[in-house]
Amino acid sequence: MKRNTYKSFQWSLFTALFRKLILFGVFLLIAKEIGKEDLGIFREFSLVIAIFASISFFGFKDLLIVKKESTKSLFQELLQFSIIIALFSSLALFLLGPRIGQYYKSSLLGDLLVSLSPLIGLEIFRLALRSYYQKKLRFKALAIIETVNVLVYSALIILFLFISLDIKSLIIIFYFGNLVELILLLAMESSLMKETLGKVFSFSLLKDFALSYKRNKKFLLTASSNNLLSMLINDLPVIVLGILFNPALIGLYYLANQLIGQPVVLACNSLGQVLFPTFTLMTKAEIRERIAKFFRIVTLLAFPLFFLFVIYVLNLVPLVLGDKWNQALPIVSILAFSLATTMLMNPISSLPYVFQLPHIEMIFMIINLSIKSLAIYLGHSAGFETALLYYVIASMLIHLVFISLVTKLLEGSIVKSLVSILIKSIPTLLLILIYQLLGDWTSFYKLLLLSILILIYLIIAKRLGAFNK
Numbered sequence: 001m002k003r004n005t006y007k008s009f010q011w012s013l014f015t016a017l018f019r020k021l022i023l024f025g026v027f028l029l030i031a032k033e034i035g036k037e038d039l040g041i042f043r044e045f046s047l048v049i050a051i052f053a054s055i056s057f058f059g060f061k062d063l064l065i066v067k068k069e070s071t072k073s074l075f076q077e078l079l080q081f082s083i084i085i086a087l088f089s090s091l092a093l094f095l096l097g098p099r100i101g102q103y104y105k106s107s108l109l110g111d112l113l114v115s116l117s118p119l120i121g122l123e124i125f126r127l128a129l130r131s132y133y134q135k136k137l138r139f140k141a142l143a144i145i146e147t148v149n150v151l152v153y154s155a156l157i158i159l160f161l162f163i164s165l166d167i168k169s170l171i172i173i174f175y176f177g178n179l180v181e182l183i184l185l186l187a188m189e190s191s192l193m194k195e196t197l198g199k200v201f202s203f204s205l206l207k208d209f210a211l212s213y214k215r216n217k218k219f220l221l222t223a224s225s226n227n228l229l230s231m232l233i234n235d236l237p238v239i240v241l242g243i244l245f246n247p248a249l250i251g252l253y254y255l256a257n258q259l260i261g262q263p264v265v266l267a268c269n270s271l272g273q274v275l276f277p278t279f280t281l282m283t284k285a286e287i288r289e290r291i292a293k294f295f296r297i298v299t300l301l302a303f304p305l306f307f308l309f310v311i312y313v314l315n316l317v318p319l320v321l322g323d324k325w326n327q328a329l330p331i332v333s334i335l336a337f338s339l340a341t342t343m344l345m346n347p348i349s350s351l352p353y354v355f356q357l358p359h360i361e362m363i364f365m366i367i368n369l370s371i372k373s374l375a376i377y378l379g380h381s382a383g384f385e386t387a388l389l390y391y392v393i394a395s396m397l398i399h400l401v402f403i404s405l406v407t408k409l410l411e412g413s414i415v416k417s418l419v420s421i422l423i424k425s426i427p428t429l430l431l432i433l434i435y436q437l438l439g440d441w442t443s444f445y446k447l448l449l450l451s452i453l454i455l456i457y458l459i460i461a462k463r464l465g466a467f468n469k
Contacts, residue, residue: 240373287351311435334388
């Protein structure tokens with residue numbers, strides 16, 4: 001099982017990084033073509049769709065992954081339920097679109113949500129099918145299909161750059177890639193899909209769904225609440241700052257987050273998709289051992305490479321995008337620190353679910369959401385960057401608290417775990433300090449020196465076996 005898990009993660013991570021390289025280049029082309037406000041509206045639109053799609057399942061998608069039995073019947077019940085909620089969610093988005101546009105101070109956003117409301121149905125079906133593949137541990141297939149999605153989306157973006165790329169065409173192209181992914185997911189299990197299609201409109205299947213819901217009502221209620229809270233927490237800057245600031249500043253935040261956040265998100269999601277169902281098959285001791293190794297690799301290897309990447313972004317992006325997006329660079333520096341601690345927390349965030357204790361995560365997330373929202377509110381009067389700085393500080397502290405919670409669930413030592421993380425982060429902290437001391441050096445010499453130092457560090461660490469202990 002360990003070997004299969006490792007190979008699954010390798011596939012997921014490799015394809016995730018490959019997709020990121022493609023999307024990074026495409027995103028730079030998009031940023032050169034459209035303005036800050038349009039970019040902010042695109043982020044707000046995709047966020048609204050994601051929130052609607054996530055909460056529409058009422059936790060039933062998570063139940064399919066967690067339950068060890070009746071996978072096929074639960075999936076068929078989920079697909080029937082998806083048809084119903086897709087219709088209701090599309091109607092709700094159509095009616096609420098103008099009000100959401102007012103919330104984000106953009107009538108254009110409201111118009112787009114109304115005219116493109118059927119896209120919510122596409123997302124619901126796609127997520128339902130993905131949950132089945134996750135349950136079956138078919139991560140290699142998911143990774144390949146996601147890569148095809150990105151390739152299609154990127155190719156169409158490049159094509160439209162030669163025609164005309166506006167905000168509406170950008171949204172349609174993005175979700176067309178998701179449509180391609182949905183079609184491939186259906187094709188991969190064509191026999192099961194044909195069988196399910198024959199049952200999906202039957203009343204008996206609806207009765208089975210009602211019975212499954214009744215039996216697991218407590219879990220479903222807690223899981224759906226957690227999903228909503230998780231979505232709000234993950235995108236809190238866009239949600240809360242959308243009230244306080246205009247879409248152009250949201251566009252700056254989105255650019256900064258895309259530049260350095262996507263490698264973190266893709267890698268964490270790839271690992272998290274593998275760990276969630278895999279942890280359900282392990283003992284506490286096995287999970288504790290696996291997480292200790294994960295923390296060691298992240299702090300000693302991922303942290304230095306990530307901050308070197310951030311330094312490259314800070315020095316090279318202005319050369320690519322010009323002065324148009326220079327205001328995003330301070331935001332890049334601020335977000336880097338919370339993204340680093342996200343690497344530690346995000347992939348293991350499913351552990352309360354693994355132990356069938358989703359209520360613990362729900363309580364934690366309510367506190368999390370409250371503290372982060374308060375941090376943004378306290379900082380917003382001093383400006384956009386200050387609000388984000390307060391948010392990042394709060395995020396880092398909360399991530400460490402969650403790691404402590406997980407350590408307690410696994411019956412480990414909280415102090416030992418946190419001290420170990422801090423000590424192993426010293427090479428990264430030294431890298432940041434050296435970068436600050438370089439001061440007025442030209443970008444070329446800064447990047448050259450820091451790259452050489454990181455290379456020397458990695459060679460020494462590998463020879464000492466630091467990554468394998």
